[in-house]
Amino acid sequence: MTTTPDTDDKVEVVRQATRELARKFDNDYWLDKDRKHEYPWDFVKAFAAGGWLGAMIPEEYGGIGLGLKEAAVMMAEISASGAGMSGGSAVHFYVFPPAPVVKYGSEEMKREYLPKLASGELLMAFGVTEPTAGVDTSRIKTKATRVDGGWLINGQKVFITNAQNAQKILLLARTSPRREDKPLWGMSLFLADMDRSKITVREIDKLGRAAIDTNELFIDNLEVSDDRLVGEVDKGFYYLLDGLNPERIVVGMEGIGLGRAALEIGSEYAKNRVVFDRPIGQNQAVAHPLADSWIRLEAAEGMALRAAELFDAGLPCGPEAAAAKYLGAEAGFEACDRAFSTLGGYAYAKEYHIERLWREVRLLRNAPFSQEMVRNYISQQVLGLPRSY
Numbered sequence: 608m609t610t611t612p613d614t615d616d617k618v619e620v621v622r623q624a625t626r627e628l629a630r631k632f633d634n635d636y637w638l639d640k641d642r643k644h645e646y647p648w649d650f651v652k653a654f655a656a657g658g659w660l661g662a663m664i665p666e667e668y669g670g671i672g673l674g675l676k677e678a679a680v681m682m683a684e685i686s687a688s689g690a691g692m693s694g695g696s697a698v699h700f701y702v703f704p705p706a707p708v709v710k711y712g713s714e715e716m717k718r719e720y721l722p723k724l725a726s727g728e729l730l731m732a733f734g735v736t737e738p739t740a741g742v743d744t745s746r747i748k749t750k751a752t753r754v755d756g757g758w759l760i761n762g763q764k765v766f767i768t769n770a771q772n773a774q775k776i777l778l779l780a781r782t783s784p785r786r787e788d789k790p791l792w793g794m795s796l797f798l799a800d801m802d803r804s805k806i807t808v809r810e811i812d813k814l815g816r817a818a819i820d821t822n823e824l825f826i827d828n829l830e831v832s833d834d835r836l837v838g839e840v841d842k843g844f845y846y847l848l849d850g851l852n853p854e855r856i857v858v859g860m861e862g863i864g865l866g867r868a869a870l871e872i873g874s875e876y877a878k879n880r881v882v883f884d885r886p887i888g889q890n891q892a893v894a895h896p897l898a899d900s901w902i903r904l905e906a907a908e909g910m911a912l913r914a915a916e917l918f919d920a921g922l923p924c925g926p927e928a929a930a931a932k933y934l935g936a937e938a939g940f941e942a943c944d945r946a947f948s949t950l951g952g953y954a955y956a957k958e959y960h961i962e963r964l965w966r967e968v969r970l971l972r973n974a975p976f977s978q979e980m981v982r983n984y985i986s987q988q989v990l991g992l993p994r995s996y
Contacts, residue, residue, distance in 0.1 A: 617673075617677060618676055618677055618680055621673065621677040621680055621681055622680050622681075622684055624657070625657075625659060625680075625681040625684045625685065626684040626687075626688065628653060628654065628657055628659075629684055629685045629687075629688035629690060629694065630688045630689075631653070632647075632649075632650050632653075632688065632689075632690065632694070633689060634689040634960045636650075637689055637690055637691065637693055637694065637818070637960075637963070638957060638958070638960060638963065640693060640817075640818035641693060641817045641818055641957075641963055642817075642957070643818075644817045644818065644820075645818060646697070646771075646772060646818060646819065646820070647690075647693060647694060647697050647818055650690070650694055650697060651697050651698070651701075651727055652727060654698055654727075655726055655727030658670075658671050658725070659671075659681060659698065660698065660701040660702065660724065660725055660726070660727050661701075661721075661724070661725025661726070662677065662678045662681060662702050663675070663678050663702055663703070663706070663709070664705065664709060664721050664724065664725045665709065665721075668709075668717050668718065668721035668722055668725070669721060669722030669723075669725040669726060670721065670725045674915070674919040675853050675856060675857075675915045675918045675919050676912060676915035676916055676919055678702055678703075678857070679856055679857050679860040679911060679912070679915050680860070680912075681698075682695055682698065682699060682702075682857050682860050682861050682864070683860040683861065683863050683864040683867075683908070684864065685698055685861075685864065686860075686861045686862075686863075686864025686865045686867075686868065687863075687864035687865070687867040687868050687871075688864075688868065689868050689960065689964075691816070691864075691865050691868065691963065691964050691967040691968070692815065692816045692819070692861065692865065692967040692968070692970060692971075693816050693817070693818035693819055693967065695861045695864070695865075696768060696816060696819045697818075697819060699857065699861070700730075700731065700732075700733065700768055700769055701724055701725075701727065701730075701731075702857075703850065703853060703854055703857060704731060704733040704777055704850075705720075705721065705724050705731065705777075706849065706850040706853065707777065707796055707837050707838070707843075707846040707847060707849070707850060708720065708721065708777070708798060708837060709721065710846070710849060711796075711837050711838035711846050712798070712837050712838070713834065715834065716798060716834070716835070716837070720775070720798065729774055729775060730769055730772055730773045730774060730775075731769070731773055731774070731775045731776065731777060731798075732767050732768060732769045732770045732773035732775070732776040732777070732801065733767070733768065733769075733776070733777050734749075734764040734767055734776045734777065734778040734779060734824060735747075735764070735779045735847065736764060736765055736766045736767070737749060737762070737763060737764055737765060738763060738765045738823075742976055742977075742980060744779075744791070744794075744844060745785060745790035745791050745794075745844075746785070746790075747762070747779065747780070747781060747794065748762055748763070748781070749761070749762025749763065749764065749778075749779070749780045749781065749826065750762055750780055750781045750782075751780040751781065751782050751795060751797065751831070753782075754830075756832060756833060757830060757831050757832040757833050757835075758780075758782075758797065758830070758831045758832075758833075758836075759828055759829070759830060759831075760778065760780050760797070760799070760826055760828075760829040760830075760831060761826055761827060761828060761829070762780065762826050763823070763824065763825055763826065764778075764823070764824040764826070765811075765822075765823050765824075766811070766821055766822075766974075767821070767822045767823070767824050768819060768820065768821055768822075769819070769820065770801065770806075770808045770820065770822040770824060771808060771810060771820040771822065772820070773801050774800070774801055775798055775799065775800060775801060776798075776799050776800075776801050776806075776824075777796060777797070777798055777799075777837070778796070778797045778798075778799045778826075778831075779794055779795070779796055779843055779844065779847065780794065780795060780797065780843075781793060781794055781795075782794065782795040782840050782841055782843075783840075783841050791844045791845070792841055792842075792844075792845075793841050794841065794843045794844045795836060795837075795839075795840050795841060795842070795843040796836070796837040796838065796843035796846055796847070797831045797835050797836055797837065798835045798837055799829060799831045799835060800829075800831075802829060802830075805826065805827055805828055805829040805830070806824055806825070806826050806827075806829060807824070807825040807827070808822050808823075808824055809822060809823045809824075809825075810822050811823060814966050814969070814970075815963070815966030815967040815969065815970060816966075816967050816970065851928075852914070852918055852924050852925060852928035853918060853928075854975060855914075855928040855929055855931060855932040855975075856911050856914045856915050856918065856924075856928050856931045856932070858932050858935065858936070858971055858974075858975060859907060859910075859911045859931035859932040859933070859934060859935025859936065860908070860911050860931075860935060861935070861939075861971065862907075862932075862935035862936045862937075862938065862939030862940070862968060862971045863904050863907050863908050863911065863935045863938060863939055864939075865939045865942075865943060865964055865967060865968040865971075866900060866904050866938055866939035866940070866941070866942030866943060866968065867904055867942070868960075868964055869942050869943040869945075869946035869947075869961055869964045869965070869968075870897060870900055870901060870904070870942045870945075870946060872946055872950075872959065872960060872961055872964075873897055873942075873945065873946030873947075873949040873950065873961070874888070874897055876946075876949055876950055876953075876959075877893050877894065877897065877949050887949070893949055896945040896948070896949075897945060897946070897949065899945075900938065900941055900942035900945050901942075903934075903937075903938040903941065903942070904938045904939070904942060906934065906938070907931070907934035907935045907937075907938040907939075908935075910927060910930050910931045910934050911931035911934075911935060913927055913931075914927035914928045914930070914931045925984075925988065926984075926985060926988065926989050929981045929984050929985060930981070930985070932971075932981060933978055933981040933982075935971070936968075936971040936972050936978065937972075937978070939968045939971060940968045940969060940971070940972060943961070943964050943965045943968045944965065946961050946964075946965075947961050947962070947965050980996075983995055983996050
């Protein structure tokens with residue numbers, strides 16, 4: 608598939624504008640947020656003021672209606688600025704989790720909530736993962752029970768981003784018993800209030816991305832009215848599937864951005880650090896791994912943009928999206944690890960920022976799903992091999 612000059616021009620406009628905005632917040636800003644475990648509200652407000660939080664929300668609902676390719680480039684530039692996953696997640700959760708509402712929400716729901724998301728007025732959490740289900744979402748236990756005028760939800764969620772501050776949560780719950788012949792049927796999506804009297808939120812102390820909270824949720828008789836059901840009853844998981852390919856592409860691009868941020872620091876250090884009367888970057892043992900990482904990051908971006916082009920054209924892109932996530936996570940981690948080795952012992956010092964990027968990029972090998980699950984998918988769906996899990 609080829610791109611038109613107009614498409615390429617738009618991508619470059621987005622790339623330059625978001626790069627300039629993101630780099631107003633330097634590495635020291637992100638180090639401070641990481642140390643304090645402090646949400647980057649001023650960063651979010653800057654992107655809201657530029658209209659970027661509504662990147663993929665249609666113009667009639669207050670967004671700017673960009674394609675996935677432009678949005679993916681934006682997320683890569685945020686990560687590459689030094690913001691890493693702390694900045695990436697802060698914007699990511701405005702741009703991508705609302706997708707089921709954009710496509711399947713009622714007109715009333717879209718008009719009420721999408722403009723608030725686009726402006727940054729409303730922060731939303733995304734509640735799918737559960738501690739006993741793992742990657743088998745069909746086995747979630749959170750249940751929505753029919754009551755007069757709505758639903759009563761009970762259950763537990765884990766690894767939920769933004770729950771400390773979110774006003775709403777897009778929540779997946781079982782509305783019908785699991786069926787062996789159609790295990791993914793029978794779950795519904797609700798745009799529910801984060802009612803703190805009904806939802807207990809416990810923050811998880813974790814390795815990286817400390818500026819953005821990650822939480823366990825305990826839901827006890829949360830009331831949700833019928834008009835907060837997204838789409839039809841029992842079809843919620845299928846609505847989520849529409850967002851899986853965009854998420855995979857964007858996660859890959861965020862990994863690429865993290866790798867580039869680390870490569871920039873590592874290359875600068877290699878040019879200026881003198882040992883045995885010569886810059887260490889003059890040694891091929893230092894220079895070649897960094898060069899190899901540049902090549903791999905460029906190749907990973909090529910796959911991710913190819914997948915985004917297919918998605919924007921309404922064409923199947925499952926294998927390309929999975930490969931984009933896989934390559935972006937691998938190339939990003941390898942670049943961060945090589946930059947870590949370039950700095951040697953100094954990489955352990957927080958003031959050099961490499962250890963923060965290294966901690967954050969490691970997440971992408973496991974989330975939103977593991978590299979092994981990507982290989983399972985490609986083995987079965989592309990190569991036609993028997994299912995291995």
